[in-house]
Amino acid sequence: MTSTAVIDVERLNLTYGDFHAVRDLSFQVRRGEFYALLGTNGAGKTSTLETIEGHRAPTSGTVRVLGQSPRIRAAVRPKMGIMLQESGFSPDLTVRESIELIGVLSQRQDRLERVLSMVDLTRKARTKVAQLSGGEKRRLDFATAVWGTPELVFLDEPTTGLDIQSRDALWDAVDKLREDGSTIVLTTHYLEEAQQRADRIGLMHRGTFHREGTVAELTRTLPAVIQFELPGTSAALPLPLPGRRDSGGTFLIETHQLQKDLFVLLRWAQDNAIELRELAAGPTRLDDVFRAINNQ
Numbered sequence: 001m002t003s004t005a006v007i008d009v010e011r012l013n014l015t016y017g018d019f020h021a022v023r024d025l026s027f028q029v030r031r032g033e034f035y036a037l038l039g040t041n042g043a044g045k046t047s048t049l050e051t052i053e054g055h056r057a058p059t060s061g062t063v064r065v066l067g068q069s070p071r072i073r074a075a076v077r078p079k080m081g082i083m084l085q086e087s088g089f090s091p092d093l094t095v096r097e098s099i100e101l102i103g104v105l106s107q108r109q110d111r112l113e114r115v116l117s118m119v120d121l122t123r124k125a126r127t128k129v130a131q132l133s134g135g136e137k138r139r140l141d142f143a144t145a146v147w148g149t150p151e152l153v154f155l156d157e158p159t160t161g162l163d164i165q166s167r168d169a170l171w172d173a174v175d176k177l178r179e180d181g182s183t184i185v186l187t188t189h190y191l192e193e194a195q196q197r198a199d200r201i202g203l204m205h206r207g208t209f210h211r212e213g214t215v216a217e218l219t220r221t222l223p224a225v226i227q228f229e230l231p232g233t234s235a236a237l238p239l240p241l242p243g244r245r246d247s248g249g250t251f252l253i254e255t256h257q258l259q260k261d262l263f264v265l266l267r268w269a270q271d272n273a274i275e276l277r278e279l280a281a282g283p284t285r286l287d288d289v290f291r292a293i294n295n296q
């Protein structure tokens, strides 16, 4: 393990009976990194994370977290903040009591008012969990990741059910955690969130990595796309570049030289006095990398 690796997974295998859910998976997450573990349904993300979090023993292979086995809970757990999809706070407790409980269980020090403010629940401090809205419950779940600024933070689908303002506030709080040195591991099906924020992405499919790297590394091999519509009779003109027309009438040109081909297209439009409607051009998005998995 390199000295900066906070998570070190070596040839991890997990089986459920005869079913091989995770196969020979190896990766590292470095200190201070924002790492997104993404994948298709049933790819093995939850199983992998449960092992890293110490809830599950590997069938074979090794997992080290902050230099130790995560199965040694007393040593590792206080350094981890885990925001699960459902934290399962007791409905009878108030928000304040629930956050105080996080403090006791995590063994980390923090101030109640600071955490209430970071998850924007100050005004709900005396409200019972049972009376919170879905988004407010999610923000209370987030308090487990914030309390005491853990060295390692796991966020499992953190923004599900949050409105835009709450989402922005959550990402601001994550930025603050990073400024304070926390390492972040995210799982999400909102690919844009990972694309915008993650330093590196591990993309799982059927128990192993389909790809791993920065967003640029993941998308580099797929072509960029130029798309536009052509009004009236100009739609019948031959295009200056190979392209196709989809069922909705939009023209699509795939290219590995976006700037050059865009220039060719714009000059053709200018020379022929053609208006390119709904013109859009850009690199491949992470969504397209996912779609490509299923086409292989």
Ligand SMILES: Nc1ncnc2c1ncn2[C@@H]1O[C@H](COP(=O)(O)OP(=O)(O)OP(=O)(O)O)[C@@H](O)[C@H]1O
Residues within 6 Å of the ligand: 016, 019, 021, 039, 040, 041, 042, 043, 044, 045, 046, 047, 048
């Ligand atoms: N306790 C279990 N017993 C048997 N099979 C299981 C068990 N838990 C998970 N699996 C299977 O292992 C595979 C990986 O599941 P896992 O929950 O890790 O995937 P995931 O990547 O988190 O999926 P999703 O994105 O759909 O939540 C799936 O095929 C699942 O059906």
